[in-house]
Amino acid sequence: MHAFTSYAPLPRTQIEVLPGNAEIIKGDSLKLTAIFKGEIPEKATLLVRKENRSVWEEDLLTRISNNEFSYIFKEVKKSFAYYIKSAGCLTKEYEVIVINRPVVKKLKWTLVPPSYTRLSKRIITENIKQVEILVGTRILLELESNKELERAWLVWEDARLVKGKVDKKKAFLRSKVFKNREFFIKLKDTQGIENEEPISYKIAVIKDELPQVKIDWPGQDVEAPEKMRLPLKVSLWDDFGFTKLWLIYRINEEKWKKRAIEIPHKNEA
Structure with a gap:
């Protein structure tokens, strides 16, 4: 160390912020922790600027130990920036990016009756949750997601999976139905994120009467x-x-x- 070299003194209070910058799935909660070193303040203030907003909103962190404060962001829906100030000390600005889960935006049903009935196929593009079909009908589902997909499944009420084919944001599922059934569609995007609380669909089967x-x-x-x-x-x-x-x-x-x-x-x- 050079005798004439000067060094800036450390601030009396240092703040370590966890997790700092972060990515979070939409709807999840995020715990923020501030760890203080040096002089420990009586309180710490959180400043948050939500996405597409210019105003910083303030709130107090909760003290959880002598030198630690925390804050929980519940069910986060949008990205935001934040920093912490306390006892004249400011942290740098951090960013939390919200990642959307994959969801079904559009769903097209194609119902193909058994060939012996000579009935034409039926196409449904309306938003429905229940459909009536003749026993033995083939169901073809074509869906469009909000994100590019890695996999898609049709999940029956007995947990049996029918794997579909995916093409970027589209997926194609098919099955033949012989009894009343219920199913939902499971999606996984290219980031490995799955859909949550998918819609349940019901199929009511009409029996073919005997001659x-x-x-x-x-x-x-x-x-x-x-x-x-x-x-x-x-x-x-x-x-x-x-x-x-x-x-x-x-x-x-x-x-x-x-x-x-x-x-x-x-x-x-």
């Missing part, structure tokens, strides 16, 4: 001479029509026989 057959004539046991032709009138009904029809019959005590019958255009035979 109904009514023998209009003769409608009862009959006796007929050998080799006599016996007319038969049958009414058929089904909510989605028919693809195949068989007549199963036997004469006297013979074995049962099965014969394919061409289905009339109007589903009547």
Whole structure:
């Protein structure tokens, strides 16, 4: 040390600020701690300037020990700057950056009924939380997030996961449904942050009714001479029509026989 070199004296009070600069997920809380060395003040003041504001707001820190003060920012929604002053001592200005969680901004449903129904697919872009479908319908979901995604899942009520495909801010999910179900969509962005409190969606399944057959004539046991032709009138009904029809019959005590019958255009035979 040079005998004639002068050094600036340390301030009577030094303040260490934790965490200093920080990043925080939107909605989380942040604990601020100020550790004092040297002369310990009776109080410490926090000054905060919120994002897009020019005014500094003041509040007192809470003393938690002889030389430590703290402050908790609850459920932080926006970024802000802050510093601490006490006993004529000022810290430098720090910045807290708020990071948004991924959320579903848009959701498009494509409902594809089973092919045998000959029903057209249905597309829904409205904001819905419940949908009715026919049993066996394929559900295709296309969503758009506020952030670029790393992964996306459809999560059923039994915790079973269906992994989707992602493309930047979009994700594509699909599944076939056979019973009443409930699900939510889980997202993870490229920073590893997941969505929180996702919306729950309900699916109500409509069962396909069994075909109904009514023998209009003769409608009862009959006796007929050998080799006599016996007319038969049958009414058929089904909510989605028919693809195949068989007549199963036997004469006297013979074995049962099965014969394919061409289905009339109007589903009547």
